[in-house]
Amino acid sequence: MLDVDGDVSIHSATLERLALRVVGVGNRLDVAAPSLEWLQVHGCDYEEARIAAPMLTEVEWDDNYDPARHRFTGGTGRRLDRLAVTQWSQMPQLLERFDAADQLSLHLVIPPFPNAYPIFLENTRKLPKCKALTVGLKVVAHSIKSSLLHLLKQCGVITKLEIELIHHNAPKVSLCEFLHCPCVQQEMLKTDNVTLDLLEEVEFHFFTGSDEDVDLVKLLFMCKKALKKMVINVADDVAISDVVHEKIKSFSHPSTTLEIGGPSSHKRDVCRCKEHDWY
Structure with a gap:
């Protein structure tokens, strides 16, 4: 370095x-x-x-x-084995520089401003073709579900998906409904237009068992019911309750191997400089 x-x-x-x-x-x-x-x-x-x-x-x-x-x-x-982008500006144009990357890691910030979400959509409309995708989204005000679905629509040939859940203490105050932001439009929340035919494995990191975290797990099963495997690694010092276990099992597919509760030993795939306080 x-x-x-x-x-x-x-x-x-x-x-x-x-x-x-x-x-x-x-x-x-x-x-x-x-x-x-x-x-x-x-x-x-x-x-x-x-x-x-x-x-x-x-x-x-x-x-x-x-x-x-x-x-x-x-x-x-224009082809890489691995591309990792940590982007704090609203213009992640590096994604358009490369056509393909076997492993694609995206850690993107969506600012809580009314015009920020359309910019996020525009600048992630074309992602490099990849086999494995890691996603971390720092979303303060907008819908994380619609944001994740938008990215998945661009990555229809992935076989593995990793989601790093980013938690922060800032209050989530949203004017999206009032301002008719695209992130709350029903079209953005549809899962029937997400094609993940090749997806076999999903892995969550830093899971806390919150309602929002559980909703994201449910969302992935809605996108691809018959996953081969789902692994849910919990955040440090977090114990997942029996209620959360049962919720997840209730919407998982019988053929899916489900592992819940392992520690998040995963190395965060982002810059961890002091000024970049992701988590």
Whole structure:
């Protein structure tokens, strides 16, 4: 991991892994690394960033990405083994840079503003084709159910889905009904237009047993009744009640192997810098 401030130029014929954390403001980032396979970038305030890495297979990108200023060049392909995006701005255009990623990890913020939800919908209308999807959504005011369904509609060929439940103490005050936000429209909450024919396994992390968490489990069974396996890992210091167990069992499919109550030993797949207080 390199903490960088100011202009940066890295030219290496042998470099295979590179992690950059931008701690200041620079005008130019220039990386030319023909052997680079793994790239991690935390924060990108550069006026211009050029990354030439034809062997690149894994990208972790945290924060702003502007295709007019940040460019993958030098034969960098459009297909990855893994793409992880942690996006605090409203414009996750990095998702459009790559056509496919075997593993796609999305941790997106939807701000509690009236115009934020249509922007979220517009900028996630086309996701890279993937086999495994990890989703974490920090939603303060809007409907998390409609947000998750929207993402699933773009990922019809996944075989595994992981959902990281993000809990925060901020009061959830919503004007969505009053403002006729798309997130509360009945069309957005339909599950019959979600096609997950190849989905076999769903795994929840940091489950608390709250009504909202249980509703999301039910939602997934509505999207795909005959899952092969569902694993529900609980948050630290949480004991799931018998009532919650019975609720989940009541809408799970008899053929589904159901595991409830394991610890969330899962490593969070997001930037955990102090200024990025996801959980």
